[in-house]
Amino acid sequence: MSMRIHTRLDLRRLILLLSLAVALFSFFNSFHASYRTQRDLLIDHTLESNRVYAAKLRQSAEQLLSSMHQQLAYSAGLLAERMSQPERLAGETERLTRQSRHFNSAFVVRHDGKVLAASPESLGLLGQTLDSAGAREALDKRRPLISDPYVSATNRLVVFVSQPIFASDGSYLGYVGGSIYLQHENILHSLLGEHFYQDGSYLYVIDRNRRLIYHQDQERVGEIATGNPVVERLIRGEEGTLALTNSRGVEMLAGFAPVAATGWGIVAQRPLDLALQELDGLMLNILRLSLPLLLLSLAGIWWLSQLISRPLWQLAKSAQQWETEASPEQVRRIRAWYFEADQLKRAILASLALIHQRLGRLSQESLTDPLTGLGNRRCLQAQLERWQEQQQPFAAIALDIDHFKQVNDNHGHEFGDRVLQHLAQQMSDCSRASDLLCRSGGEEFVMLLPGASLEAARQVAERVRARMGGTCCEECPSVTVSAGVAHWPDSAASVEEVLKRADAALYQAKHAGRNRVEMA
Numbered sequence: 001m002s003m004r005i006h007t008r009l010d011l012r013r014l015i016l017l018l019s020l021a022v023a024l025f026s027f028f029n030s031f032h033a034s035y036r037t038q039r040d041l042l043i044d045h046t047l048e049s050n051r052v053y054a055a056k057l058r059q060s061a062e063q064l065l066s067s068m069h070q071q072l073a074y075s076a077g078l079l080a081e082r083m084s085q086p087e088r089l090a091g092e093t094e095r096l097t098r099q100s101r102h103f104n105s106a107f108v109v110r111h112d113g114k115v116l117a118a119s120p121e122s123l124g125l126l127g128q129t130l131d132s133a134g135a136r137e138a139l140d141k142r143r144p145l146i147s148d149p150y151v152s153a154t155n156r157l158v159v160f161v162s163q164p165i166f167a168s169d170g171s172y173l174g175y176v177g178g179s180i181y182l183q184h185e186n187i188l189h190s191l192l193g194e195h196f197y198q199d200g201s202y203l204y205v206i207d208r209n210r211r212l213i214y215h216q217d218q219e220r221v222g223e224i225a226t227g228n229p230v231v232e233r234l235i236r237g238e239e240g241t242l243a244l245t246n247s248r249g250v251e252m253l254a255g256f257a258p259v260a261a262t263g264w265g266i267v268a269q270r271p272l273d274l275a276l277q278e279l280d281g282l283m284l285n286i287l288r289l290s291l292p293l294l295l296l297s298l299a300g301i302w303w304l305s306q307l308i309s310r311p312l313w314q315l316a317k318s319a320q321q322w323e324t325e326a327s328p329e330q331v332r333r334i335r336a337w338y339f340e341a342d343q344l345k346r347a348i349l350a351s352l353a354l355i356h357q358r359l360g361r362l363s364q365e366s367l368t369d370p371l372t373g374l375g376n377r378r379c380l381q382a383q384l385e386r387w388q389e390q391q392q393p394f395a396a397i398a399l400d401i402d403h404f405k406q407v408n409d410n411h412g413h414e415f416g417d418r419v420l421q422h423l424a425q426q427m428s429d430c431s432r433a434s435d436l437l438c439r440s441g442g443e444e445f446v447m448l449l450p451g452a453s454l455e456a457a458r459q460v461a462e463r464v465r466a467r468m469g470g471t472c473c474e475e476c477p478s479v480t481v482s483a484g485v486a487h488w489p490d491s492a493a494s495v496e497e498v499l500k501r502a503d504a505a506l507y508q509a510k511h512a513g514r515n516r517v518e519m520a
């Protein structure tokens, strides 16, 4: 039983395990929830800031294009009167390329497509007739234009911005225009590149045909972006945000905005991994801040589990030692501070009281002769041992009813029992409270008188004998007793021996005629 109790989990461990499991689960749950929330926040924040950034660049791009047109419109107004002055035309194209740096090259083209002026001169286009897509479009449409990207006469991928030149009478004279070399250093690089983030973000711009017209990796300029959901939404003229995996398998957080005037689309994006990098530091910080509280809670759990389980553990321990050490006093000292423990404590105390009461009664019964109510032989033996231990001197009287067999035979066994009870009563009447009275056998009795002398004991024995003679009852007035008296340590060295000496004196009394007292 006790082995089982030891090997089983106890309440304290159970509470500890449960509380630890709950505390750690809650901690990791809230940590995970906080991680998810922070992550979502960071993603939303990055997406939104990329969208705002793309929208802002869209605004800058629109301003730039508008300013290009204004510049060209100014030149067109100026040149309408000077189409026949080659130096003025050359001067103006040079001013267009040098002054604002909006264009990589500039041209004045006559209504029949012939180049009247070109800057830089090194292009070698002066006097030639242009047949590129941009040149044809400008001649055909005769209005301010921004072309789609095309391969120019000098074999470059360009976007061409042009403004028609009309004479004062309204006749069409030609156009003045500027090219942006997409695959070289150009005004778009200056506009978009200066905003380039140092944190892994980057930008690209597509035209209405999904062609990359700006990318940080210049090699990619001119590529057609297919199967990209951001590009598809830009083509539909939408502004917004999107988390996507790009053509190289990298997860990206993109914000995008279309440039309505040109059909272009600007995309600002940042790799998800880079956006989440700061999350690690953030979570580490949360962990660092919440760790002391977690440790404090664990210590609190340990202390509380101790406090809760202690009374029950103590009660279980006292129940375990039920038959040995458990005393009501020990149980009473247990601090049962909550309902269940208190009820158990009360139940154990009640059980202990009952057990002690029953044990007391049993032990009393085991030492008592049921017929006379005097002590039995076991009781006699125990008292002798005690007094020997305590070195308590005493006198012993051995008593025996004379011819008791005849009493039984003549009057019956029940009558014999009453005689035995009568003698017990006489012995009790003639003794002190401290004396021990025993029925040591059938009709044999012993009186132990602590501190009494041999003579005093003889007088007591004499008194009992005298009271028995003739006082028993009407049917049998003649029941007498004989007695032998001895003293310890005067009559014998050991307590066993002193009883034998008293018995021997009794034997003498019987032989001398009965109804008498003899001393050892």
Ligand SMILES: Nc1nc2c(ncn2[C@@H]2O[C@H](COP(=O)(O)OP(=O)(O)OP(=O)(O)O)[C@@H](O)[C@H]2O)c(=O)[nH]1
Pocket (backbone or CB within 6 Å): 400, 401, 402, 403, 404, 405, 406, 408, 412, 413, 414, 415, 416, 417, 420, 441, 442, 443, 510
């Ligand atoms: N009624 C009754 N008789 C008992 C009890 N115990 C023993 N006796 C009887 O006591 C008698 C004792 O007889 P004996 O030992 O021969 O002694 P006695 O007849 O008293 O003779 P002496 O002692 O020599 O005077 C026996 O007949 C037992 O049956 C008892 O509890 N009740």
